[in-house]
Amino acid sequence: MSERSSKMLIAILLLGLVLPSIQDNATISEEVAAIYTTKDGCESILKGNNECECQDQRIKCGMVTLISSKQLYSVSCSIFDVRGFGYLPPLKIGRIGRLSIDNCAIPNPQTIRSLITKLGITNYTELEISNYFEARDERDELLEQHFTNYPGLKKISLIGFKAELPANFFENVTDITELTLKGRSDLPATLLHPLTQLKRLSIVVRNMASVGTEIFAKQTQLLQLSLDCSLKNSSVDMSLLSSKELWHMTKLRGFELHNCGDNVPAELFWKSENLSYIGIRSNISYLGRDFLKSQKQLLMLHLERNNIARLPDELFSHSPMLLEIHLAHNNLDRIQGGLFNKLKNLLVLNLEHNPITTVASNAFSAVSTARIYIGDLFKQINNADWARSTNATLCEEEFINGVCLYCKRDEYLDHFSAKETCNKPNDPGKLIEVLNRKIFEHRLHRLHMP
Secondary structure (H helix, E strand, C coil): CCHHHHHHHHHHHHHHHHCCCCCCHHHCCCCCCCHHHCHHHHHHHHCCCCCCEEECCEEEECCEEEEECCCEEEEEECCCCCCCCCCCCCCCCEECCEEEEECCCCCCHHHHHHHHHHHCEEECCEEEEEEECCCCCCCHHHHHCCCCCCCCEEEEEEEEECCCCCCCCCCCCCCCCEEEEEECCCCCCCCCCCCCCCCEEEEEECCHHHCCHHHHCCCCCCCEEEEECCCCCCCCCCCCCCCCCCCCCCCCCEEEEECCCCCCCCCCCCCCCCCCEEEEECCCCCCCCCCCCCCCCCCEEECCCCCCCCCCCCCCCCCCCCCEEECCCCCCCEECCCCCCCCCCCCEEECCCCCCCEECCCCCCCCCCCEEECHHHHHHCCCCHHHHCCCCEEECCCEECCEECCCCHHHHHHCECCCCCECCCCCHHHHHHHHHHHHHHHHHHHHCCC
16 A cells, blocks of 8 residues: 555545545446446437537536536536526436536526426435636625525535625525635624534635624534634734634534634633544644643644644643644644653654754653654654654654655655655554554444443
């Protein structure tokens, strides 16, 4: 198994813990691809009709492109037109899995009904609508339209909007479970209040710090929350989130915070006992000793590219199930003894690109199964007490597909390699085996939780 395959498999396995299992089109598709998915099959159906161009897995009809694999899964428009889809071929598609409608303005029940009728779709498992405003004139009539509930509509994405969304923009799509917002305007404080069934929410908005905390007040069912304030390189002592911002999100399993100021409240996760994944990249400089006091289920912690100078002695004492800790590109100058003593399951610890000058002799003694990436400290492994006192695998830099994972951008071209430089042979197969076992044990534990 290649290094890249190993890393990808780890990510996939861990993602399965953070998010609920998702059915995709392949789960209900036939073993044999539908006839319209090939150029010849498409042409045989259209019988000389020149309104569409047939290609393998693509059919282009005017401004509309139908994209398929073994079956249709996407309808994509090349012009942002509110008037409908135009000509659609009678493909007699039948039953499919997820159906995605991309960049075709804001479809209403009439246009969607017309779409599935003309294409001969008899059923689909889930509907997803995405709109991209990036390179288009944002006309008022587009944002004045409102989405409407339609059978199976579960996911909406709005990318690149510049005008402020109306406060009641989502009032008629109360059944959606996934929402992505990426724009440049403020968000009304009550915008998300109708969406009480949301399970996954991703927001990237430049001025989100000006939005009151009221915006998340109704999100009690969230499993995954990702926030990006676009405040890059912020050194302002501020925080988007109040100390109790997430306390009503007791089901939360994954949380990401990017570019939202340099202060994250110490109490933020105290009620988030089901978190499996935490990722924060926001120039934070301080972590309190009780920052993770409720995270008994935590598996992955990503705190790379912050400004953390010290790790409290008891930071990880409540998270014994941790499999990965990423602390690259911080300002750590010392690693004290006992810090990782309760992390018997730890598989990856990345400390690259920190100005570490002091490492306790027993710092890594307890994490014998881990791969520890230590950057410049790798030059000391033959003489350092901390290196001799551990059975962990000590490596210089973490690589994926020959590219250094946490190197500075201007160093990428100098960091191509067939494998990592470590003091022990690279054995990704063994790492995968251990990870599989840990994940299985974790699932059993969760099943028996009261």
